[in-house]
Amino acid sequence: MKNLLLIALLLILNCKPPPTHYVSRHEIHELDRQKLATMIHTREQGMIAKDLAQVMKQFSENATWINSQGYYFEGKPVIEKFHQMMFANDSLDYQYIAGTPRIRILDNSNAIAYYGWQMIWINRMNRTDTVKREIGLMTLMAQKADSSWQWKAITNQHTPWFYRKINPVPLE
Numbered sequence: 001m002k003n004l005l006l007i008a009l010l011l012i013l014n015c016k017p018p019p020t021h022y023v024s025r026h027e028i029h030e031l032d033r034q035k036l037a038t039m040i041h042t043r044e045q046g047m048i049a050k051d052l053a054q055v056m057k058q059f060s061e062n063a064t065w066i067n068s069q070g071y072y073f074e075g076k077p078v079i080e081k082f083h084q085m086m087f088a089n090d091s092l093d094y095q096y097i098a099g100t101p102r103i104r105i106l107d108n109s110n111a112i113a114y115y116g117w118q119m120i121w122i123n124r125m126n127r128t129d130t131v132k133r134e135i136g137l138m139t140l141m142a143q144k145a146d147s148s149w150q151w152k153a154i155t156n157q158h159t160p161w162f163y164r165k166i167n168p169v170p171l172e
Helices: 002-014 024-051 053-058 076-087
Strands: 059-066 073-074 092-098 102-107 112-125 131-145 148-156
Touching: 024 053, 024 092, 024 102, 024 112, 024 131, 024 148, 059 076, 073 076, 092 148
Parallel strands: 059 148
Antiparallel strands: 059 073, 092 112, 102 112, 112 131, 131 148
């Protein structure tokens, strides 16, 4: 009987639990980059469709927004009103396109995303009449809480070119 107990004890001690997959910090950051890129694509689709709910669901309640003319908007309700004014313009319409984002993960709950954007404003009555071309760079500060990302602070700036992709500039 002692031998059976000894064998059973040795078997128990030598048993190892099945290996678990360790998710590296790099893998987590890559998943976060994908989530943030999807959010930017969702915003682009919402801007094209003039779908206010789709555009606004990504903003935190206390988000801030500086538009390309330098106006500072504070809080989700004000940012929503700004977007609604763009969507409801009775004399101008627009075409919107976003470039491929460059996403920088700062730590487990903070990130910055950059992407080029372009809005071509056209006359609603004469759709071949381009009124204004706006080209710029969007900078979004995102924060994650409970595995969900939200935009916290956004800054737009006009640029001379539309950047389809943001690449570092080498200086020699």
